[in-house]
Amino acid sequence: MNLIIDIGNTKAKIAFFDGGEIVDIVAESNQSLGCLKAFCSKYPVEQGIVATVIDLSEKVLADLAALPFPLLWLNHQTPLPVVNLYETPETLGYDRMAAVVGANEQFPHRDILVIDAGTCITYEFIDSKGQYHGGNISPGMQMRFKALHQFTGRLPLVDTNGRKLPMGRDTETAIRAGVMKGMEYEISGYIESMKHKYPELLVFLTGGDDFSFDSSVKSIIFADRFLVLKGLNRILNYNNGRI
Ligand SMILES: Nc1ncnc2c1ncn2[C@@H]1O[C@H](COP(=O)(O)OP(=O)(O)O)[C@@H](O)[C@H]1O
Numbered sequence: 001m002n003l004i005i006d007i008g009n010t011k012a013k014i015a016f017f018d019g020g021e022i023v024d025i026v027a028e029s030n031q032s033l034g035c036l037k038a039f040c041s042k043y044p045v046e047q048g049i050v051a052t053v054i055d056l057s058e059k060v061l062a063d064l065a066a067l068p069f070p071l072l073w074l075n076h077q078t079p080l081p082v083v084n085l086y087e088t089p090e091t092l093g094y095d096r097m098a099a100v101v102g103a104n105e106q107f108p109h110r111d112i113l114v115i116d117a118g119t120c121i122t123y124e125f126i127d128s129k130g131q132y133h134g135g136n137i138s139p140g141m142q143m144r145f146k147a148l149h150q151f152t153g154r155l156p157l158v159d160t161n162g163r164k165l166p167m168g169r170d171t172e173t174a175i176r177a178g179v180m181k182g183m184e185y186e187i188s189g190y191i192e193s194m195k196h197k198y199p200e201l202l203v204f205l206t207g208g209d210d211f212s213f214d215s216s217v218k219s220i221i222f223a224d225r226f227l228v229l230k231g232l233n234r235i236l237n238y239n240n241g242r243i
């Protein structure tokens with residue numbers, strides 16, 4: 001079995017794969033990976049992969065180094081099953097690369113837009129020839145709510161829970177709709193303009209824990225919460241024997 005670790009800016013995701021299937025998954029603090037050891041002792045793990053977009057604490061590094069099987073640390077020199085055209089592969093977020101690999105594995109000969117709505121929202125484009133062209137980075141939902149509060153004198157910290165109106169009727173509903181509709185329009189805008197350029201475009205949406213759209217956008221996307229983990233699993237298998 002494979003151990004897959006995706007350490008994001010908000011959470012670490014730890015998963016076990018048997019072949020191409022997820023057997024178990026847990027979301028953990030990205031500062032401690034608390035249950036790693038106990039979790040690993042449950043399964044006959046043969047190899048693992050770690051992808052992180054943050055600097056890890058000494059404790060986490062020591063816990064990972066103590067694992068009793070080989071671990072592949074994804075970096076810009078890791079061989080990949082897609083062509084990476086990003087001009088600075090050494091600065092590319094590994095979660096972005098993994099999401100692209102996960103989508104390309106499912107539809108290898110299609111043009112794909114991959115949207116990962118986590119701490120940040122990232123937009124990636126990979127073409128039908130398996131070439132990753134790059135993409136964009138914008139603030140995630142919590143970041144938008146927090147920024148409105150933090151960089152103003154009067155705006156409260158609002159979240160997704162509560163009255164949702166198309167146009168706000170008080171400060172709270174104005175902020176909630178502003179952030180959520182803003183994200184929705186941003187995402188549909190990308191989909192629309194990319195579909196115009198690539199009519200056969202497929203769209204994947206991943207990230208976050210309870211992402212939901214109430215618009216027509218929903219009907220044309222593949223929602224796959226595990227896309228990054230699946231991509232990392234593929235990268236690990238692609239590098240089998242090279243660790
Ligand atoms: N319903 C949602 N819609 C959009 N974003 C969400 C939703 N729920 C959670 N998120 C975002 O997902 C982030 C956590 O998800 P995750 O993909 O694990 O982030 P990361 O990979 O950056 O650690 C939160 O910071 C939040 O902004």
Ligand SMILES: CC(C)(COP(=O)(O)O)[C@@H](O)C(=O)NCCC(=O)O
Nearest residue numbers: 008009053091092093095118119120
């Ligand atoms: C863009 C990101 C912050 C997204 O991280 P996430 O929202 O998944 O925590 C991360 O992929 C990153 O740090 N990227 C480095 C810059 C780049 O990809 O070019």
Ligand SMILES: [K+]
Nearest residue numbers: 116118120122
């Ligand atoms: K992201």
